[in-house]
Amino acid sequence: MRKLSFRICLFVFCTTSVVLTDASPGLLKNHVPSLFIFGDSIFDAGNNNYINTTFYKANYPPYGETFFKHPTGRFSDGRLFPDFIAECEKLPLIPPYLQPQNHEFTNGVNFASAGSGALVETNQGIVIDLKTQLAYFKNVSRLLRQKLDGAQTNYLLSRAVYLFSVGGNDYAVPFLTNSSVLRSYSHQQFVGLVIGNLTSVIKEIYKIGGRKFGFLNILPISCTPAAKAILGGGKCFEQITPYVKFHNKQLPKLLHKLRSELKGFKYSFFFMKGFKYSVLPFYSFLDHRIKHPNKYGFKEVKSACCGSGPYRGILSCGGKRGVTEYFLCENVSEYVFFDSAHPPEKANLQFVKQSWNGNSGRLTGSLATMRKSSRIDDDRALLLFLQIDDEMIELFSSKSLMSYGCRKFRSFSTGQALYS
Numbered sequence: 523m524r525k526l527s528f529r530i531c532l533f534v535f536c537t538t539s540v541v542l543t544d545a546s547p548g549l550l551k552n553h554v555p556s557l558f559i560f561g562d563s564i565f566d567a568g569n570n571n572y573i574n575t576t577f578y579k580a581n582y583p584p585y586g587e588t589f590f591k592h593p594t595g596r597f598s599d600g601r602l603f604p605d606f607i608a609e610c611e612k613l614p615l616i617p618p619y620l621q622p623q624n625h626e627f628t629n630g631v632n633f634a635s636a637g638s639g640a641l642v643e644t645n646q647g648i649v650i651d652l653k654t655q656l657a658y659f660k661n662v663s664r665l666l667r668q669k670l671d672g673a674q675t676n677y678l679l680s681r682a683v684y685l686f687s688v689g690g691n692d693y694a695v696p697f698l699t700n701s702s703v704l705r706s707y708s709h710q711q712f713v714g715l716v717i718g719n720l721t722s723v724i725k726e727i728y729k730i731g732g733r734k735f736g737f738l739n740i741l742p743i744s745c746t747p748a749a750k751a752i753l754g755g756g757k758c759f760e761q762i763t764p765y766v767k768f769h770n771k772q773l774p775k776l777l778h779k780l781r782s783e784l785k786g787f788k789y790s791f792f793f794m795k796g797f798k799y800s801v802l803p804f805y806s807f808l809d810h811r812i813k814h815p816n817k818y819g820f821k822e823v824k825s826a827c828c829g830s831g832p833y834r835g836i837l838s839c840g841g842k843r844g845v846t847e848y849f850l851c852e853n854v855s856e857y858v859f860f861d862s863a864h865p866p867e868k869a870n871l872q873f874v875k876q877s878w879n880g881n882s883g884r885l886t887g888s889l890a891t892m893r894k895s896s897r898i899d900d901d902r903a904l905l906l907f908l909q910i911d912d913e914m915i916e917l918f919s920s921k922s923l924m925s926y927g928c929r930k931f932r933s934f935s936t937g938q939a940l941y942s
């Protein structure tokens with residue numbers, strides 16, 4: 523029954539959405555939504571290999587040892603969140619923008635740069651800040667327009683998912699460098715600058731055609747081995763916490779506001795209409811593992827697997843950031859942190875599964891369930907994956923379902939399919 527009623531809905535959607543056929547141009551037929559990736563070391567797949575930076579590189583062993591068997595520039599032993607999302611979507615790994623032989627952008631591209639933030643001042647000169655990442659994206663959209671026609675490019679950009687991990691460095695770096703900025707602004711004001719700069723970037727991407735945005739909120743940076751060892755004297759460095767908590771509170775508020783501002787888009791195919799977003803709770807995900815490692819299959823959370831000094835909290839993993847000596851654990855599977863600030867592949871995978879399966883609080887709809895139980899097309903499935911509750915209700919309210927001819931439906935809660 524499940525299957526049947528949902529198929530009926532889909533069928534009706536398709537026949538009433540004339541634009542669907544018009545807007546899925548030949549070249550991009552069956553093309554799954556591209557991924558454009560922005561942000562910091564949580565997402566950087568190797569852009570920093572190509573810039574003049576020493577501290578924020580990870581292109582030497584033991585980085586990459588678990589999955590790739592060679593270093594790629596990722597700050598982990600293996601794959602990162604966007605790598606798994608690409609896999610889920612059956613896309614190839616999304617390459618770093620600066621990788622020289624990379625000229626194929628139709629699957630998306632990764633602009634993230636370890637050490638970067640939303641503010642240009644954050645590690646200025648040794649990272650690719652978010653504004654520059656945006657400039658690169660604009661370049662890519664131009665190149666796409668040269669290669670595809672306008673309609674196809676619009677189609678590609680509006681179906682694409684824009685993933686962000688931004689802000690952690692904006693808050694951590696001033697503490698690490700004892701910057702005077704901390705005394706010039708209240709924490710609310712400072713968060714306002716970060717959120718303000720992020721807002722401009724989102725709006726620019728929207729202007730170019732982006733519609734579907736996914737954000738990781740900021741992880742508990744005050745409780746990483748690095749913060750504990752360098753700033754906290756063994757304890758979590760609580761001075762950063764108000765910044766992180768306020769940021770994580772402001773981010774969904776901002777997105778909610780943008781959703782009401784950024785509408786009136788003239789495409790009539792329903793999922794292209796307005797701004798869609800999802801905030802993935804990376805903070806609570808890691809916080810739970812820091813507090814109860816055993817419950818999630820980890821043994822060690824105070825100390826990093828790779829690094830030196832107390833708790834291996836000095837970011838010397840690989841021995842090429844000024845400190846040559848470092849220690850490497852025997853079994854990375856036991857650790858919540860691979861180096862002093864970054865989770866290992868095992869934790870990244872757990873986070874993807876939580877996000878993908880839709881049991882994570884703000885997320886609704888489970889892509890996996892949708893996939894299994896119907897022949898839903900990728901884009902619609904991804905749309906569900908990227909909705910938060912109120913949007914879902916709005917888009918798929920009983921009334922609108924009925925207006926599309928569906929008669930069998932029921933309301934849903936987190937993690938449940940919306941049809942029966």
Ligand SMILES: *[C@@H]1O[C@H](CO)[C@@H](O)[C@H](O)[C@H]1NC(C)=O
Pocket residue numbers: 574
């Ligand atoms: C790279 O950075 C170092 C240190 O800041 C500087 O001395 C060097 O000139 C830079 N190299 C290039 C090619 O920009």
Ligand SMILES: *[C@@H]1O[C@H](CO)[C@@H](O)[C@H](O)[C@H]1NC(C)=O
Pocket residue numbers: 657658661662665
């Ligand atoms: C834009 O892309 C072209 C082709 O890849 C490249 O030659 C050029 O340097 C890029 N410009 C910027 C600003 O990234």
Ligand SMILES: *[C@@H]1O[C@H](CO)[C@@H](O)[C@H](O)[C@H]1NC(C)=O
Pocket residue numbers: 700
């Ligand atoms: C940070 O800077 C302030 C003002 O310049 C100074 O008083 C303080 O001692 C510095 N703290 C550290 C840990 O260097």
Ligand SMILES: *[C@@H]1O[C@H](CO)[C@@H](O)[C@H](O)[C@H]1NC(C)=O
Pocket residue numbers: 641642643714715716717718719722
């Ligand atoms: C962006 O950040 C800069 C500091 O880098 C700040 O001066 C500016 O006001 C911020 N912009 C917004 C819109 O908040």
Ligand SMILES: *[C@@H]1O[C@H](CO)[C@@H](O)[C@H](O)[C@H]1NC(C)=O
Pocket residue numbers: 819820821853854855856
């Ligand atoms: C590594 O740790 C994991 C998680 O505790 C455990 O399941 C696995 O058996 C360990 N592997 C070895 C070789 O000890």
